[in-house]
Amino acid sequence: MIVTKNEAPANISKAIGQENVTPAWARAVTSFPPSDRILSTILTRQAERYGERILLVAGEARWTFAQTAAIAAASAQALIDAGIKPGDRVALMCSNRPEFLQVYLGCAWLGAIAVPINTALRGFQLSHIFRNSRPALLVVEAQFASAIESVEAGVELPPRTWIIGAAAGASDARLSAVALPARGAAAPAGAVRPGDTVAILYTSGTTGPAKGVCCPQAQLFWWGIYSARALGIREGDVLFTTLPLFHTNALNAFYQALLNGCTYVLESKFSASGFWAAARRHDATVGYLLGAMASMLLAQPQSAEDSTHRLRVALGGGVPPQIHGPFRERFGVPLVDGYGSTETNFVFAGRIPPDRPGTMGYLADGIEARIVDENDSALPDGEAGELVLRAGEPFAFATGYFGMPEKTVEAWRNLWFHSGDRVVRDPGGHYRFIDRMKDSIRRRGENVSSWEVEQTIQSHPAVAACAIYPLPSELGEDEVAAAILLEPGQSLDPVDVIRHCEGQIAYFAIPRYVRILSQMPLTENGKIKKGVLRDAGVTADTWDREAAGVKVRR
Structure with missing residues (x-):
């Protein structure tokens, strides 16, 4: 199939058990025509509609x-x-x-x-x-x-x-x-205007520094619509997030609440031991979990109160497939798979209840997708290639990278956004993530630029070369690993690598694993073979920061 559009059930209200109800997100689409999809207009209209209903709960604040x-x-x-x-x-x-x-x-x-x-x-x-x-x-x-x-x-x-x-x-x-x-x-x-940039959100670079994604006003509107549709959000729901506002997930959850007449509860940070108590305290009905968070909740001691809450559904993007069943059985909450990026939108979503847990789900209405080869030629179903995407709605995707025109042209070449992710589509319209084509790492919900970590470690006088690569985490997603080649006659304690990184890069980007090598595996043209390092895994000569009990100073 050359171009695919959504394969989700035509009647989404029926799919979420609300056959006779017009979802709030559908009403919002008609209430805000394209020219009105700007935050000032949305705030004004929703204030007129909902007035004294609580929109935001954050600490002591109630707005x-x-x-x-x-x-x-x-x-x-x-x-x-x-x-x-x-x-x-x-x-x-x-x-x-x-x-x-x-x-x-x-x-x-x-x-x-x-x-x-x-x-x-x-x-x-x-x-x-x-x-x-x-x-x-x-x-x-x-x-x-x-x-x-x-x-x-x-x-x-x-x-x-x-x-x-x-x-x-x-x-x-x-x-x-x-x-x-x-x-x-x-x-x-x-x-x-709807196409005007409302935020620049920085996303991890791979072969260079982080890129500032120019997010237009209408893109955040569509984040609120697509996400609400995928999660089956209803007017009056209580949306509960512990994710940071400087990322798109928590920011677009605010738009979900605003557009759908819901209450948005913003906790200061994620706590595995305190998550369910907070959800009960706020009468939350919709939650947001990424990657390792679901595994951390399952790792908590079981309690008679595990299912004594009102949470009906939770976003579960990046949660390992083997976690879905035990999570729903213990907590009574289905995890909805999905896929999106700062540059695009919530473009894929699983069904409720999940039919293929741990995968990307089905293409959202209004989005086009292709799986392509290295020449941007479309591949048939069942064959893995790079996922490229295009929005059918004006300004539903980002408009480019701030101050980086070359990177913008590269990512949006041939008028499709190139995700850098290897994906396969089956004949039934279901999409499955295979791996990243980019040299990037995702740890605990954060994107880590291998290039930035390499630049930091290579600034140490004892280091001749460094390669940063992902190794699997027992909690899902990745751990950061560093392979280091020393300058002649130099020695380096792995703890010194950690201390050198502190204060220069984010704490979550500091490697867990360190290997000091006598030589790097190289290609014929002198590039480091990161695939060889990654495939070797945790070797006998790999130092493990967590096993050594070394804490990162934030």
């Missing part, structure tokens, strides 16, 4: 739909007062707090661009984001202000900084910092 629209307008005015204009970038380094959404919504309201930053980034990675995005304002939570000190000398920092959670003041002399301003007057909504 109604009406309050959220007002907060967005007031935040926009504070940004305008600080000199922020439409198109300006606002860097945002903050944990799961309501202030994150306050600033994000203000940017979206006036037409500025939010640049969420992973709070674990340091050194080279953080420097690259500032260098690439050139923000006009930095909004940073007090506990992360010291991370700015790791930004390389010579990198220009924003002329203004707002500090969340503390009085004005920051240790880096390059920052001109004041406290996050109080909300004041309401700004009128900016002249924003």
